[in-house]
Amino acid sequence: MTHDLRTVLGDLVAVxxxxxxxxxxxxxxxxxxxxxxxxxxxxxxxxxxLGELARASRVSQPTMTKLVHTLDERGWxxxxxxxxxxxxxxxxxxxxxxxxxxxxxxxxxxxxxxxFADLTDDEVATLAASVEIVRARLERARxxxxxxxxx
Amino acid sequence: MTHDLRTVLGDLVAVxxxxxxxxxxxxxxxxxxxxxxxxxxxxxxxxxxLGELARASRVSQPTMTKLVHTLDERGWxxxxxxxxxxxxxxxxxxxxxxxxxxxxxxxxxxxxxxxFADLTDDEVATLAASVEIVRARLERARxxxxxxxxx
DNA sequence: CATATTGCATAGCTAAGCTATGTATAGTGG
DNA sequence: CCACTATACATAGCTTAGCTATGCAATATG
Numbered sequence: 001m002t003h004d005l006r007t008v009l010g011d012l013v014a015v016x017x018x019x020x021x022x023x024x025x026x027x028x029x030x031x032x033x034x035x036x037x038x039x040x041x042x043x044x045x046x047x048x049x050l051g052e053l054a055r056a057s058r059v060s061q062p063t064m065t066k067l068v069h070t071l072d073e074r075g076w077x078x079x080x081x082x083x084x085x086x087x088x089x090x091x092x093x094x095x096x097x098x099x100x101x102x103x104x105x106x107x108x109x110x111x112x113x114x115x116f117a118d119l120t121d122d123e124v125a126t127l128a129a130s131v132e133i134v135r136a137r138l139e140r141a142r143x144x145x146x147x148x149x150x151x
Numbered sequence: 152m153t154h155d156l157r158t159v160l161g162d163l164v165a166v167x168x169x170x171x172x173x174x175x176x177x178x179x180x181x182x183x184x185x186x187x188x189x190x191x192x193x194x195x196x197x198x199x200x201l202g203e204l205a206r207a208s209r210v211s212q213p214t215m216t217k218l219v220h221t222l223d224e225r226g227w228x229x230x231x232x233x234x235x236x237x238x239x240x241x242x243x244x245x246x247x248x249x250x251x252x253x254x255x256x257x258x259x260x261x262x263x264x265x266x267f268a269d270l271t272d273d274e275v276a277t278l279a280a281s282v283e284i285v286r287a288r289l290e291r292a293r294x295x296x297x298x299x300x301x302x
Numbered sequence: 303c304a305t306a307t308t309g310c311a312t313a314g315c316t317a318a319g320c321t322a323t324g325t326a327t328a329g330t331g332g
Numbered sequence: 333c334c335a336c337t338a339t340a341c342a343t344a345g346c347t348t349a350g351c352t353a354t355g356c357a358a359t360a361t362g
Contacts, residue, residue, distance in 0.1 A: 003279040006264060009263045012281075013170060019164065069311095116288055127284060131163055212341070
């Protein structure tokens with residue numbers, strides 16, 4: 001059977017919104033999804049300017065300013081003055097931030113595991129493959145956006 | 152290669168948080184993800200009480216009261232008095248709500264399509280399979296929770 | 303050097319999410 | 333039948349994510 005890409009994309013977003021709610025409500029985690037999302041982007045990008053981090057995370061710059069502020073309060077990032085530009089900061093994930101991110105992922109996994117425990121190896125592989133497909137496209141979309149800025 | 156279920160589950164939530172941001176920011180859609188999530192749950196469950204809808208959606212009852220109010224303002228649901236219980240309402244997705252939900256999915260698809268356009272048939276099938284796996288587990292988690300209430 | 307542009311911060315708004323609490327109806331023991 | 337408890341939804345009040353508009357300081361440019 002052939003699958004319609006458009007339908008799949010819509011379903012993907014819709015279903016994962018519900019999965020996120022399940023994970024959030026089942027875990028007692030008090031931090032917001034945005035915090036973890038930002039940390040994950042930071043981990044993947046390395047030290048970046050706040051503005052670029054905002055664009056990569058697909059949030060507005062003021063929103064990122066607030067998120068970075070919160071992350072800073074937790075001690076999960078470091079703000080490094082940009083040597084060549086006194087206006088800019090380089091935002092870098094602190095080791096404690098990466099540790100917190102890993103702990104969060106572990107917590108999510110523990111909460112969801114019972115529901116997904118009886119997946120076959122093939123099904124787990126399917127999920128893993130999907131994650132990689134989406135991750136690759138997100139990275140490509142980010143790179144394309146960055147290139148578009150230059151043009 | 153064998154995949155670690157715990158890692159996959161964490162990555163699944165993390166990656167999809169980013170995908171959701173991409174979809175939200177790239178589309179000019181002003182409605183919130185919660186609205187669409189609620190409508191999707193309503194469509195799948197049929198007419199249900201507000202409280203049960205809240206539990207199925209994994210949000211608190213006051214949060215659902217607000218969402219239902221907003222949905223009602225849009226004309227996307229109907230509130231039907233429960234004949235057997237004057238306290239309760241049966242919430243039902245209106246045809247216009249289903250239409251709006253479909254339009255939203257179409258919009259998401261249009262926005263994401265360029266990024267995913269060159270997926271192979273196999274990759275699309277993998278995404279579709281993942282959606283089905285997650286959807287089935289969500290449904291099972293909901294059913295289990297409902298059964299647990301009775302016990 | 304004046305002016306425009308850029309990078310981040312601040313202000314102020316809407317909406318999602320929560321807990322605590324209120325109000326009205328159902329159910330129940332006496 | 334009446335008092336009491338339990339249930340279903342609404343309201344109040346808070347925090348945080350998200351936005352746009354704007355401000356301020358530093359860089360770049362004519």
